Amino acid sequence: MKKLFTHENRLIVFNLKNLLEEQGINCHIENEFSSSGVGVLAPFETWPEIWVEEYQFDKAEQIVDETLNNQSAGGDWVCSGCGESNGSNFNLCWKCNSPSSAH
Numbered sequence: 646m647k648k649l650f651t652h653e654n655r656l657i658v659f660n661l662k663n664l665l666e667e668q669g670i671n672c673h674i675e676n677e678f679s680s681s682g683v684g685v686l687a688p689f690e691t692w693p694e695i696w697v698e699e700y701q702f703d704k705a706e707q708i709v710d711e712t713l714n715n716q717s718a719g720g721d722w723v724c725s726g727c728g729e730s731n732g733s734n735f736n737l738c739w740k741c742n743s744p745s746s747a748h
């Protein structure tokens with residue numbers, strides 16, 4: 646498998662994982678339960694990581710690119726829970742994990 650994406654905000658990582666799986670990409674999350682190791686590892690090493698099969702990597706990377714680009718290019722929705730704006734591809738608020746009710 647190949648590492649596709651990592652981010653300090655695990656909600657973004659898990660939102661992306663859900664999106665990828667919806668589109669038929671097999672995902673594996675590394676460092677999912679990393680908080681217990683924070684005292685030993687440098688912070689960036691405890692970020693959750695999305696790993697995908699190599700034959701699906703290009704497609705997965707494209708989905709991630711499109712998702713992250715869409716997030717800054719409009720079509721956003723504003724979370725009713727915390728007021729954060731989220732990309733249109735996200736079904737859950739990346740900040741507080743509330744479901745999107747506005748669209």
Ligand SMILES: [Zn+2]
Pocket residue numbers: 724725726727728729738739740741742743
């Ligand atoms: Zn929110």
